[in-house]
C-alpha cells in the first residue's frame with residue numbers, strides 16, 4: 001500500500017472544500033440520525049451493505065440480522081457502514097416470475113452504487129437471482145465489492161425421510177398424482193423441507209449461484225456452503241465486513257477478479273457440484289457486464305467432461321448440512337486444483353489466489369464430496385444442443401437417471417439419441433388443463449414441449465419445463481418423459497429436460513413452428529435436436545407464422561420486453577453491457593443542487 005492514502009470517492013460528497021455549500025447539504029442529513037462529522041470526514045471508507053432481505057424475501061431475510069455482524073466488521077476495520085434496501089427478488093413469491101426482476105434489481109443497484117457516497121459494498125445474496133443481480137450491478141459500477149451469502153436452510157425431514165427444498169415438491173407432486181398422498185399431507189411434506197432461515201438446502205439455483213460467486217472469487221473462501229443458522233455464518237459476516245474495508249484501501253475491484261479465468265473456474269465448478277440449469281444464463285450475464293466473452297457453448301466445451309463430485313439433491317442424495325460438514329466448496333475446488341482443472345492463480349476477494357486459499361482443502365466425507373477416482377457420474381456438465389428447434393438449449397446431464405437412459409438412450413445402434421412424438425403446450429396453464437386429456441394419447445414415446453415461456457414471452461422466463469407425465473402414466477411407473485421448452489426449470493428438479501431454448505418461441509424461434517404430432521429427434525452425440533421435417537415444409541410453416549400479441553401488465557414489463565435478450569446470452573438488458581467500469585470512467589456524478 002502507498003504511504004499517501006488514496007482520496008476516497010465518498011469525500012467528494014462529505015469533505016469537498018471546492019464546494020462547501022454542497023458538502024454541508026450532503027453531510028447534514030446523514031448526521032441527522034446520529035452519524036458524526038468525525039465518522040464522515042476523517043477518511044474512513046463508507047461501505048454500503050446492499051440489503052436483499054425483507055419480509056417479502058424469506059430466503060434472504062436473516063441478512064437483516066447478519067448485517068449487524070457485517071457492520072461490526074466494517075467498524076472494527078475502520079469503516080462506516082451504511083445499509084440500504086435492494087428491490088426484493090423472491091423466486092417462490094414473485095409473479096409472473098422473479099426472472100423479470102433480476103434486471104430491475106440490477107438497475108436499481110447500479111444507480112445506488114454510482115449515485116451515493118459509497119467507497120465499497122457488501123452484496124448480500126441468497127435466493128436465486130439476488131446473486132446475479134448483485135454481481136451484475138457490482139460489475140457495471142466496479143467499486144470494491146464482496147459477496148456475503150445467507151446460506152442454505154438446515155436439512156429438511158418428513159416422516160423419517162430427508163426432504164430437500166424444491167426437489168421434494170416434484171416428488172410429492174408425483175405421489176399426489178399417483179394417489180399416494182392427500183392434499184394436507186402433500187403440503188406438510190413440502191413444508192418439512194423448509195425448517196429454518198436460509199435459502200434452498202438442495203443444490204438448487206440458490207446454492208449453485210452462491211457457489212458460482214465463490215468460484216468466481218467474489219466471496220470469502222468457504223462462504224457459500226455455511227448453513228444460514230450456523231454460528232459460522234454470522235462469523236463470516238463479520239469477516240466479510242472487515243475485509244471490504246481493506247479491499248477499498250487496496251482498490252481491489254471486481255474487474256481485477258472477474259477475469260476469463262474466473263469464469264472458466266465457475267463453469268468447471270458448476271459441473272462438479274451438479275449445479276442448476278439457471279447458472280449458464282446468470283453467469284453469462286455477469287460476464288457480459290464485466291466485459292468478459294463467455295459463450296453458451298463454453299459450458300459444454302469446458303464443463304462437459306468434468307465429473308459430478310457433490311452428492312447433493314437433485315443429482316445426489318444429501319443436503320446442505322452434510323455438504324458443509326464434508327468441506328463445502330473449498331474441498332471441491334481443492335480436488336479440481338489437484339486434477340489440474342481449475343485456474344489456481346485466479347484472484348479472490350481475500351487478496352489471495354484460489355490456490356493459496358483452497359489447494360490444501362480436502363473432503364472429510366468421501367461419500368458426500370467425492371474424488372475424481374470415485375465420482376457420482378463421469379462427464380457431468382451441461383450439453384449444449386442446437387438444430388432447427390433452437391440455436392441453443394441446455395441439458396443437465398448429471399440428472400439423467402439410469403431409468404431414463406435405459407428407456408430412451410440405450411437403443412442398440414442409436415445410443416445417446418431418442419425420438420418421440422411431440423405434444424405441444426402453449427404455456428403452463430395449457431399444460432395443466434390438457435395433460436390428462438386422453439385424446440392426446442400420451443405414451444412413453446412422447447416428448448412434452450412447452451413454449452411461450454421465455455424472457456419475452458412470459459415475461460421473464462418461467463420455471464416450467466420439468467413437466468410431470470399424465471397421472472395415468474405416473475401410476476404405471478413412468479415418472480419422466482423427455483421435456484423441451486423455451487422456459488427454465490427449477491434448479492432443484494431432477495428432470496433431464498432440454499431447456500432455456502433460444503431464441504424463444506414468442507420471438508419466432510424454431511419451437512414456434514412445431515406442431516403436436518411432429519417427430520423430434522435428439523442426439524446427444526452430435527448435440528442436435530430437430531423436428532424431422534423437410535426444409536420446404538419448415539419454410540412454409542415459417543412463412544405462415546404469426547407472433548403472439550404480448551400484453552404488458554406493468555410499465556416495467558414493457559421496458560423489459562423492449563430491452564431484454566435471450567437466455568443463451570444471459571437475458572440481460574442489451575443496452576447495459578456497454579456501461580463498464582462506470583465509477584472509474586465517469587468519476588462521481590454531478591452535484592445535485
Ligand SMILES: CC(C)(O)[C@@H](O)C(=O)O
Pocket residue numbers: 091092128165166200203204205206276278463489490491492
Ligand atoms: C426451488 C426454486 C424456487 O425453483 C429455485 O430456487 C431453484 O432452485 O431454481
